[in-house]
Amino acid sequence: MESKLVVALDLMKERDLLEIADKIGSKVFAIKLNWPAIMLSGSRIIRDVSCYSRVICDFKVADIPNTNSLITEKALEMGAWGIISHSFTGHDSLRAVIESAGDMKVFSVVSMSHPGSAEFINPNTDRLVEMSIRAGAAGFIAPGNNPAEIARIRKMSPGRIIMTPGVGAQGGKAGDAIRAGADLVIVGRSVYTSSDPVEQVDNLNMEIDSSV
């Protein structure tokens, strides 16, 4: 059974990041890279990590259409498998990401799990989902620590890939997220701060497999 695990490698040293990517790459669905990893030495780290695993660029793209296209084109050029974009910036901004994405999967953020997301983003989840489907998003980011919300977004978006962060250190349970309808769960610190990341990944894969 293919892993449903996406591991966020938010490490501040390139060597450490590539070392863990090498160890766990074949056991996970994808490795997620955020801007701090790109700040180390540019977007070529996407290509380096792609040697070990699919790469999802968690860029939460949130600019005007032209800039969104430039960012997306570079991620595609470096071999990323997927890219995460905000939808709050509107249909044309999200559409620019999707049109520049080639065969990359575009995941739209329609809900977040930190307290501040209750102010502007989460009250708009339904409209953001509807607009993202219209724009052609391949999937959604839903909050891993809120199974009821995952189930609701699942119901609103048949056929789309649902990926949920907030699992592990942030308190969610990988099995609960999958049972609620998530296709992929993101784990970060509980893997990369572990003394044995491979064992952590094996345990999480087992937890997920036993939940379906």
Next chain:
Amino acid sequence: MESKLVVALDLMKERDLLEIADKIGSKVFAIKLNWPAIMLSGSRIIRDVSCYSRVICDFKVADIPNTNSLITEKALEMGAWGIISHSFTGHDSLRAVIESAGDMKVFSVVSMSHPGSAEFINPNTDRLVEMSIRAGAAGFIAPGNNPAEIARIRKMSPGRIIMTPGVGAQGGKAGDAIRAGADLVIVGRSVYTSSDPVEQVDNLNMEIDSSV
């Protein structure tokens, strides 16, 4: 009189970017770098451009508080003068940028000028301004092609720095933006695609000086 001009250098080749930065750096208030510039070879380009001018990192930061802090700390470490953050991700996310910014100025996006910004961002401008002031933002991004909106945001935020993009290729007029209350105007393509960027900068500085 100090320049009120911020030049966005959205160039896809590091050598071209540094060459223009060298030519215009002493004639502008700051140079603005966006993610595509960081994707070239990492955040050290902030330090390189800082040799010629102040640098404003137009990162439109829009993540959870922890990730926002990591991004901001790196920009500070590289010597940036300012950083642009979204505010729609909520008070804690913006606050994380401000708390990690040291003596960098944090500019909060409360309004944008592309069509899609009418869907979710611009209807919330007043609440975003109010929350950003509460969070301690040093300034705001207001739409350069909408003087009435600049004047309105100016009135809502005494003492804050207002910076407006959308001037030049996007149709706004630098002088109009300044008269409406902007402190700094951002120009991009009309400078860096010019055969004589220095002459363009001189002309824009004169246009701005004659408007105040």
